[in-house]
Structures are given as structure tokens and as C-alpha cells.
């Protein structure tokens with residue numbers, strides 16, 4: 678029987694919502710293989726979070742906890758050790774999770790250590806160890822089957838619904854061995870100070886592109902973002918030009934987002950940008966060029982200059998909010 682082990686990340690005492698699509702992918706894989714879903718909680722002092730995850734269950738047969746002081750702050754070296762150790766101890770036939778920046782780092786290393794095939798950034802589970810993924814930034818789609826005694830995967834967040842709570846699952850410590858940081862030390866962590874929600878977790882994302890012209894011109898976008906309680910995003914051309922910080926970049930080499938509402942303002946819609954946002958539920962594009970490719974994926978498109986439309990849009994939202 679297959680045993681799918683999904684690594685979940687925690688934030689304080691709770692699961693990170695970014696981990697929920699990976700659980701769904703794991704559940705689909707378990708179902709296709711006629712097996713069980715198991716969750717692995719990794720970190721230092723994650724007992725309360727693991728218990729909360731066990732209460733929510735998410736359809737898992739068990740929640741396993743690898744808790745060790747050396748697992749926080751995160752280092753790839755230490756995490757990979759315990760993820761591999763847990764996969765071996767539990768006899769996992771598949772190992773993976775959401776393609777977050779953490780698991781994009783850990784799962785390929787775990788696959789190498791387990792001598793396992795890696796199905797990265799999959800967009801669908803199509804059968805037992807069978808997956809779909811995009812190639813060349815979405816120009817081609819590949820359906821393939823991974824074979825091996827263990828198969829590793831990462832799932833693209835925007836393509837799987839977040840897992841929802843179900844029956845409670847038993848929580849137990851797993852003997853995943855002792856992590857070894859191999860000399861890696863986190864010297865300092867500088868968190869971005871923002872009252873806005875994280876880009877990957879926001880319900881609304883307002884993104885600007887090179888056509889905004891300057892960082893100063895992002896101010897109306899920020900105003901709209903805050904009126905809608907959303908997160909600010911940008912194209913790579915805008916971040917490369919220094920208009921806004923690099924961590925706002927959405928796309929193939931930036932963050933992958935799937936909000937309910939995505940505004941693409943003065944963004945052309947290059948395939949590498951679409952790779953990071955086309956899973957959004959509703960896409961609104963504002964662009965002065967009627968031929969801009971962004972209009973091919975937009976649900977609502979406005980051919981106009983942002984200078985003319987953003988002030989009106991902001992006033993309309995303000996009026997609506999009273």
C-alpha cells in the first residue's frame with residue numbers, strides 16, 4: 678500500500694496556509710495509489726502546531742512530528758536530514774508538499790539522498806505516481822509517470838485547492854534521526870515589515886509593471902492595494918528597474934500567487950509573468966496596448982492608461998466602501 682508523506686510548515690502555533698494545497702496533492706496521490714496520506718511537521722517547539730494540525734486532520738492517517746532545536750531557524754541541511762530520516766522511518770512511498778521556497782529547497786535534496794525521482798511544481802496528479810507539469814514557462818505541458826520505490830514531488834499552490842479540516846488524526850513523534858547543519862548558521866533574519874498580507878496568502882493582489890514608469894508611480898497602486906486589503910506585487914521588469922523591492926516579483930522566477938482577485942496594471946503578460954499568476958480566480962488587466970498578451974488571460978480588461986483609470990478606480994472603491 679502506498680504511503681504519501683507531505684511535509685507541512687508551521688507559523689507559530691498553526692499550519693501555514695501555503696502548505697494546504699500540497700496536502701491536497703498528497704491526498705490525490707494517496708487516493709490514486711490506494712494508499713494513505715501522512716503529514717510531517719518539522720521544526721523546533723512545534724508541538725502545539727502539530728496538535729492543532731492533528732485536530733484538523735486534513736484527511737491524513739497520521740501526523741508525525743520531527744521536533745529538534747537545530748531545526749529552527751530553517752537550514753536546508755538540517756531539514757533535509759529529518760525529512761529523509763522520517764521518510765525512511767515511516768516507509769514513505771511518496772514524499773513532497775507545496776512548492777514553497779522552503780520545500781523547493783528541501784525536496785530536491787531529499788530526492789537526491791533517497792535516490793528518488795523528482796516531480797517538481799506539478800500542476801495535477803493524473804494517476805498513481807502520474808503527474809502533469811508545465812515546461813518552458815507554460816509553453817508545453819508534460820504528462821509523465823515517475824517510477825521508483827519512493828517518488829518525490831512538489832505541487833504548485835495555485836493548481837490545487839487548499840486542504841480543509843476533516844476528522845482528527847493521531848499525532849506522534851517520529852524518530853527522524855539527529856539533524857546536522859554541517860556548519861550552516863543563520864546569522865540574522867531581516868523580515869520585511871509590512872502591514873499587508875503576505876503576497877502568497879493574500880486574497881487580492883495588485884501588481885504593477887514596467888509601464889508604471891517609476892517607484893513613485895506605484896503610490897496609487899499601493900492605495901488601491903490597501904483599500905482592498907491586499908498585497909502589492911510586480912513584474913520582474915518593475916523589480917529589476919528598482920521601482921519596488923525584488924520580493925514583490927510575481928512569476929516563474931518570483932512568487933506564485935493564486936488570489937481571488939489579481940490586478941495586472943501596465944504589465945504586458947509575458948509568459949514568465951503568467952506562470953506566477955494565471956491561477957488567480959479573477960484577473961483584471963489595465964494596459965494601454967490592446968494587443969498586450971495579458972488580455973488573453975484577463976477576465977476583465979481595460980485598454981487605457983493607468984494615469985487615467987487608477988484615480989477613478991480608487992475613488993469608486995472608496996465610494997463603495999463608504
Ligand SMILES: Cc1cc2nc3c(=O)[nH]c(=O)nc-3n(C[C@H](O)[C@H](O)[C@H](O)COP(=O)(O)OP(=O)(O)OC[C@H]3O[C@@H](n4cnc5c(N)ncnc54)[C@H](O)[C@@H]3O)c2cc1C
Nearest residue numbers: 886887888912913914928929930931943945950965982983
Ligand atoms: C528566465 C526568465 C525568467 C523570468 N521570470 C519572470 C518572472 O518571474 N516574472 C516576471 O514578471 N517576468 C519574468 N521574466 C521577464 C519577462 O519575460 C518580461 O520581460 C517581464 O515580465 C515584462 O514585465 P512588464 O510586463 O512589466 O514589462 P513590459 O513587457 O515592458 O510591459 C509593460 C507594459 O506596460 C504597458 N504600459 C506602458 N505604459 C502604460 C500606461 N501608461 N498605462 C497602461 N499600460 C501601460 C505596455 O503596453 C506594456 O504592455 C523572466 C524572463 C526570463 C527570460
